[in-house]
Amino acid sequence: MALCDRIIGNGVGAKAVVAITGLMLTGFVMAHLSGNLLVFAGPEAFNKYAAGLKSLGGILWVARLGLLGIFILHLGLAIRLNLENKAARPQKYVNEATMEATFASRYMVQTGLLLFAFIIYHLAHYTFRVASDDVNAVPAEDVYGMVIAGFSNPIVSGFYVLAMAALAMHLKHGVSSAFQSLGIYHPNLNVVTQKLGPIIAAIVFVGFASIPVSVLMGCIK
Amino acid sequence: MDLTLHVWRQKNSKSDGHMEIVEAKDVSEHSSFLEMLDVVNENLLGQGKEPIAFDHDCREGICGACSLVINGEPHGPEYGTTTCQLHMRSFKSGQHVYIEPWRARALPVLKDLIVDRTSFDRIQQAGGFVSSNTGSPQDANALPIPKPDADKAFDAAVCIGCGACAAACKNASPMLFVAAKVSQLAILPQGKPERERRVLAMVDQMKKEGFGNCTNQYECEAACPKEISVEHIARMNREYFRAAILEEPEKQGHGGD
Structure with missing residues (x-):
């Protein structure tokens, strides 16, 4: 079909798909963060929230599969585009300068792949409960207890904070860049779109990293 | 020295x-x-x-x-x-x-520092033009163009097709060049009749030539000797999505072919 070929088959179209799926995943990250921050409201509030999510049943699985589909599209197309980009310059410059490109923009693939590894570990850690004996010792209903048990290990917490730094870097470039890929560029909008990436990156990093850091410092037990 | x-x-x-x-x-x-x-x-x-x-x-x-x-x-x-x-x-x-x-x-x-830039020519030939009939010219004021549109089109039209954008791009993408050519004609009424066909053909040719994709790092804008803005890349993206939906697939053997 012509439309499908024009969107998926072409770089400009594929980038739009990467942009839209990226913004959707950012939306998920923000929702996930707002739920997680309930950990500071105490065990009751947090476990009630977790139980509420689990009670959604079928809807939860639809959401999970939808998220998986979005993730696969985002990752798959981004990797294909990157391979095309690498092939476009077989001979590198002997002396290469960088004039405008930000650090975050130059390491999107690396931060993205680190996040992929993190997501697998994170799911194994708390969702499938196969990565840590400390977490598995806590009953599955006590999600609050699992968080405390998991983050009491400094190495685990360190990896989480590192992954969140990668996520923040990825979003700093990715969110603002998504608008340009979708053709949204206007003096009236740029004040918002160009700051949105850095702002969301800061919120996501401080918000998520605060949880393992608080557990390690004994602020929440 | x-x-x-x-x-x-x-x-x-x-x-x-x-x-x-x-x-x-x-x-x-x-x-x-x-x-x-x-x-x-x-x-x-x-x-x-x-x-x-x-x-x-x-x-x-x-x-x-x-x-x-x-x-x-x-x-x-x-x-x-x-x-x-x-x-x-x-x-x-x-x-x-x-x-x-x-x-x-x-x-x-x-040879040495000389590169073959005919890939840029082929992208231009794919759609960077307007078709017009010959004959006596119409009155210059018969086609009103708002001043801001004329200025925007001119900002894009200053592209000299040197290739610095592709050279500067971390992905060797000539997006700023293609965007300038698409933008220049998309803004003006003279470019309207071939608006959809143009952007699809030029973007397609860019891909066929083996150039990379834009990752919005704006090295091109920093390198462009004519100071062309990446705003035109956003416009080309919009033009592309619009055309991808509106333009019907080409039919074979119809009309005056």
Whole structure:
């Protein structure tokens, strides 16, 4: 079909798909963060929230599969585009300068792949409960207890904070860049779109990293 | 001033190239970068050596023939300046200056610093034009164009097709060039009849040539000697999505074919 070929088959179209799926995943990250921050409201509030999510049943699985589909599209197309980009310059410059490109923009693939590894570990850690004996010792209903048990290990917490730094870097470039890929560029909008990436990156990093850091410092037990 | 040049030397498109050190003595700070190379070449000829091949034509910054990646920056360190308009006062005596050709699979080196830019011609030929009938011209004021639109179109039309955007891009993408050509005609009423077909054909040709994709890092904007804004890339993206939905697939054997 012509439309499908024009969107998926072409770089400009594929980038739009990467942009839209990226913004959707950012939306998920923000929702996930707002739920997680309930950990500071105490065990009751947090476990009630977790139980509420689990009670959604079928809807939860639809959401999970939808998220998986979005993730696969985002990752798959981004990797294909990157391979095309690498092939476009077989001979590198002997002396290469960088004039405008930000650090975050130059390491999107690396931060993205680190996040992929993190997501697998994170799911194994708390969702499938196969990565840590400390977490598995806590009953599955006590999600609050699992968080405390998991983050009491400094190495685990360190990896989480590192992954969140990668996520923040990825979003700093990715969110603002998504608008340009979708053709949204206007003096009236740029004040918002160009700051949105850095702002969301800061919120996501401080918000998520605060949880393992608080557990390690004994602020929440 | 005295400079140590590190120049890419390559016999032809088939052979492997290498960096070669060439000393440039007593360079006048008032000379342009190309005039400096002219003097270096005179000396090389005097020594019975092959001169350095580089592209140049008008030397007024308007033709788009000159190129060169100088110390990693297309058209050198001066902002909004072509290599021919770059003066040696931008350099310091004793400096090492790296001179390389544009690097992209779709811009292969022909000799030394000269690359084959016909891929840009093919992108232009794919849709960067308006078709019009011949005959007596209509009245100049018959087609009203708002001043802001005329200005925007002109901002895009200043593109000289030099290729610095593709050379600067981390992904060797000529998106700023293609966007400037699409934008220029999309904004004006004269470009409307072929609006959808143009953007689809030009973007498709860019892909066929083997160029990379834009990752919104804006190296192109920093390198462009004509200071063309990445705003035009956003407009081209919009034009592309619009055309992808609106343009019907081409039919075979209809009409006057």
